[in-house]
Amino acid sequence: MAMIEVENLSKEFSQPKNEIKTLKVLDNISFQVKDGEFIAIFGPNGCGKTTLLNILSGIEKSTSGRALINQKNPTKSKVGFVFQNYNESMLPWRTVSGNIELALEIQGINEKEKNQIVGKLLKKVGLFEHKDKYFYELSGGMKQLTAICRAFAYNPELLLMDEPFSSLDYSTSRRMELELLDIWKETKKTTLFVSHDIDEAIFLADKVIVLSQRPAKIKGVVEVKLPRPRKLDILSSKDFFDIRNKILRLFEYEK
Amino acid sequence: MKNKKVYYVIAPLIILMIWAILSNLKIISPLFLSTPQAVFSEIIDLFVSGEIIPDILFTLYRTFLGFIIACLIGIPIGLLMGYSDRIYYSLEFVVEFFRSIPATALFPIFLLFFGIGDQSKIALTAWTAGLVLIVHSMYGVHLGKELRIKSAKTMRMSGFVLFQKIIFPEALPQIFSGMRIAVSLSLVIVIVTEMFIGTNVGLGHRIIDAQLIYRISEMYAAILITGVLGFLINKGFIFTEKRVVHWKGK
Numbered sequence: 001m002a003m004i005e006v007e008n009l010s011k012e013f014s015q016p017k018n019e020i021k022t023l024k025v026l027d028n029i030s031f032q033v034k035d036g037e038f039i040a041i042f043g044p045n046g047c048g049k050t051t052l053l054n055i056l057s058g059i060e061k062s063t064s065g066r067a068l069i070n071q072k073n074p075t076k077s078k079v080g081f082v083f084q085n086y087n088e089s090m091l092p093w094r095t096v097s098g099n100i101e102l103a104l105e106i107q108g109i110n111e112k113e114k115n116q117i118v119g120k121l122l123k124k125v126g127l128f129e130h131k132d133k134y135f136y137e138l139s140g141g142m143k144q145l146t147a148i149c150r151a152f153a154y155n156p157e158l159l160l161m162d163e164p165f166s167s168l169d170y171s172t173s174r175r176m177e178l179e180l181l182d183i184w185k186e187t188k189k190t191t192l193f194v195s196h197d198i199d200e201a202i203f204l205a206d207k208v209i210v211l212s213q214r215p216a217k218i219k220g221v222v223e224v225k226l227p228r229p230r231k232l233d234i235l236s237s238k239d240f241f242d243i244r245n246k247i248l249r250l251f252e253y254e255k
Numbered sequence: 256m257k258n259k260k261v262y263y264v265i266a267p268l269i270i271l272m273i274w275a276i277l278s279n280l281k282i283i284s285p286l287f288l289s290t291p292q293a294v295f296s297e298i299i300d301l302f303v304s305g306e307i308i309p310d311i312l313f314t315l316y317r318t319f320l321g322f323i324i325a326c327l328i329g330i331p332i333g334l335l336m337g338y339s340d341r342i343y344y345s346l347e348f349v350v351e352f353f354r355s356i357p358a359t360a361l362f363p364i365f366l367l368f369f370g371i372g373d374q375s376k377i378a379l380t381a382w383t384a385g386l387v388l389i390v391h392s393m394y395g396v397h398l399g400k401e402l403r404i405k406s407a408k409t410m411r412m413s414g415f416v417l418f419q420k421i422i423f424p425e426a427l428p429q430i431f432s433g434m435r436i437a438v439s440l441s442l443v444i445v446i447v448t449e450m451f452i453g454t455n456v457g458l459g460h461r462i463i464d465a466q467l468i469y470r471i472s473e474m475y476a477a478i479l480i481t482g483v484l485g486f487l488i489n490k491g492f493i494f495t496e497k498r499v500v501h502w503k504g505k
Contacts, residue, residue, distance in 0.1 A: 057409045081409040089406040092502035093424045102420065106412055136505035154410060 002032035003190050004056070004158065008065035010215075011051050025051045027215035028065070036188040040201035042247065043211030049194040052216070053160045056192065057081050069158050080156035080189075084163045086143040090135055096146050097122065097131040103154035121149040124186075125179050141172040145179060152183055159191040165200065174232060177203055181230060199235060202226075202243050210250050219250045289472035297476035307461070307480060314445055314458040314484070317373060321380025322434075322441040328381070329388030329437075330430060336389065337396020338422065350389055358383035358444055362451070371453030380444045384437035391433025395426025428503040435492045442485050458484070 009029040012022040025048035033039050041049055054060035055067055058075035069077040080103075083089040090099050097118045104114045122128040125145045130138065135146065144164055151159055165173035177200060184191065195201045201208045202224055210219045224243055226234055234240050271291060277283045278290040289297075301307035336343045336350075362379055369375035399422060407421045449459025458481045465474035496503075 059405060059408050078411075079409055081406060083402060083406060085402055088400040088402040091403070091421070091424070092505060093427070093500075103410060106410060106416060106420075134502060136502055160409075 003035040003037075003070060004031075004033035004192075005068045006031050006056075006065070007067075009052075009055065009062050009067055010064045011048070011055065011060075012063045024215040026055075026062070027217045029216065029218055030065075031209055031218060031221065033190060033192070035190055038184065038191045038193065038204060038206050040205035040208045041192060041194045041211060042196070042198060042201040042208050043216060044213055045196055047211050047214045048216035049196075049211065050162055053081070053162050053192065053194060056158070057160055077158065078154070078156045080151035080154045080159045082144070082147050082151050082159070082161040082164045084166055086140070086147045086164075090143065090147055090150070092134065092136045095132050095134055096127060096138065096142075099135055099146055100150045100153045103150050107154075117153050118149075121153055121183070124183055125149060140168050141176055144168065144176060148176075148180060148183065152187065152189070156189065159189045161191065161193045163194055163196065166196065173197075173200070178232070180204065181228075185229065198244060198247060202240060202247070203230060203232075203235060208243075208247060210247055220247075222246050222250075286469070286471065289475050293472040294475040294479065297472045298479065301473070301476055301480070307477070309456050310458045310461045310477070311480070311484065313454075313456045314442075314449065314481075317376050317380065317445045317449075317457070318438070318441045318488075321377045321445065322384050322438050324377070324381035325384035325388055325437055325441070326434065329385035330392045332385075333389040333392025333430075333433075334396060334418075334423070334426065337393040337426065338418065343393070350386065354386045354390065358440075359447055362448060366452070373454070376445060376448040376454075379448060380441045383444050384441045387437045387440060388430070388433045391436070392426060392430050395429030395433075396422055398429060399425040428500040431492075431496045431500050431503075435489065435496065438488055438492060439485060442481075442488065446481060 007030050009026055010024070011026040012024045014022050029052065041052065043049055051060065055062050056069065056074050057079045058073070058077070067074055069079070091102065094102070100118045100121065101114055104117060109117070118131070119128065122131050125148075127142060127145060127149070130142065135143065138146065148161075148164070151161075165176045168176060181204065193201070193204055195204075205224050208222045208224060210222065211217070212219050222243060226237075226239055226243075274288075275291050278285065278288045332346070336346055358379060361382070362375070365375040365379045365382075369378050403421055403425060404417070407417055412420065445457070446459035446462070449457035450463040454460050458477055461477040462474055462481070465471070465477060
């Protein structure tokens with residue numbers, strides 16, 4: 001059985017100024033994800049990627065079709081979410097470790113275990129020496145790393161990431177991608193990573209789901225058969241270019 | 256900027272100089288304006304004799320008691336209004352209406368209900384400061400980032416836990432701004448009500464009494480002491496605010 005099953009999922013929003021016509025955002029989306037897969041969702045801005053993640057996280061409902069996580073309704077599953085805007089999703093009044101602990105204290109995990117989990121994650125990403133700093137004292141990259149640590153500390157069934165690195169500069173986002181893969185490979189959490197950066201999507205994922213302009217339809221699913229662990233030099237390999245071209249060709253047919 | 260402290264004292268020194276010139280040269284009659292030296296020696300006398308101490312303590316007591324009552328009632332109401340749309344729409348008009356009535360216009364009603372003693376002064380202070388705190392606490396919740404709540408909801412936080420861990424700390428900077436305004440306003444209300452009726456002690460009483468019996472330098476002395484008191488309360492609040500809501504604006 002697949003871990004995530006999305007079947008004929010559609011989403012329409014009613015428009016406040018137009019009572020007859022609704023805004024269709026997702027159009028008949030179907031795909032499956034196996035346990036432990038890293039999936040990138042690639043598509044143009046404003047196509048409905050975020051709506052898809054919202055539905056899978058259980059905070060929004062689909063208009064028709066269904067989405068199941070481990071055979072359950074998304075509202076009943078444990079989902080980790082990393083947002084693009086770390087400044088507005090994390091807690092500036094808490095320290096770095098305090099932010100990560102949030103995910104643990106709401107699950108009633110005891111003090112000792114909490115410190116252990118947080119310490120281990122922070123050491124892994126090299127933020128341990130900053131653990132007692134307040135969140136706002138960190139750089140953008142460090143802030144998002146903290147957000148990623150929080151999502152992993154939560155120990156979700158499914159990890160959703162909504163363009164987490166797109167507000168960081170080029171070299172920082174490349175570094176973040178390496179850090180992410182490094183944490184990810186230990187737990188192999190099933191991950192859906194939304195991106196509008198084609199290189200990022202290929203570099204991270206096992207499969208890239210390519211979406212069309214709004215209303216989003218699936219234009220194709222491209223397998224990324226690049227070996228892991230991945231290093232930045234694969235960005236210039238021939239295999240990488242072939243995959244990249246395959247995805248770009250999917251877009252050419254759109255016109 | 257270099258020599259920031261120099262700029263800090265320039266304007267006060269100029270005002271002091273103008274004051275000294277106007278009063279010492281009797282450009283303004285001593286019946287209206289005392290000389291700075293007379294006022295400062297009056298201040299020293301008031302403290303040396305200890306006469307002013309009960310006035311300061313009583314004014315502070317009324318101000319802070321009224322303010323604390325306002326916090327205990329106003330902040331929870333404001334938070335609830337921010338949290339629940341139903342409560343917000345039920346109370347919005349009422350709060351806005353009462354806020355539009357100048358507090359001092361209500362003093363006669365408070366005198367009627369609470370008598371001429373301390374109770375009416377403290378009650379009016381609590382009322383005025385409380386309304387400010389309601390509005391600020393409510394905005395604190397409304398101005399909170401939606402994404403923070405959405406993010407908490409993806410972790411299935413809800414109800415009291417969501418309020419305690421996300422909504423309340425998010426509202427704290429606004430609540431603190433409200434408290435700072437409310438405490439200054441409390442002092443204003445206390446001073447005004449002390450001038451009216453029913454008390455023999457308090458800075459407001461000292462000021463109006465000195466004026467009535469033409470002890471003009473004592474009046475200026477009491478006003479200056481009140482000003483310094485207000486200034487210190489405000490500075491104390493800013494000091495606390497920076498430490499408690501250290502993340503504000505960052």
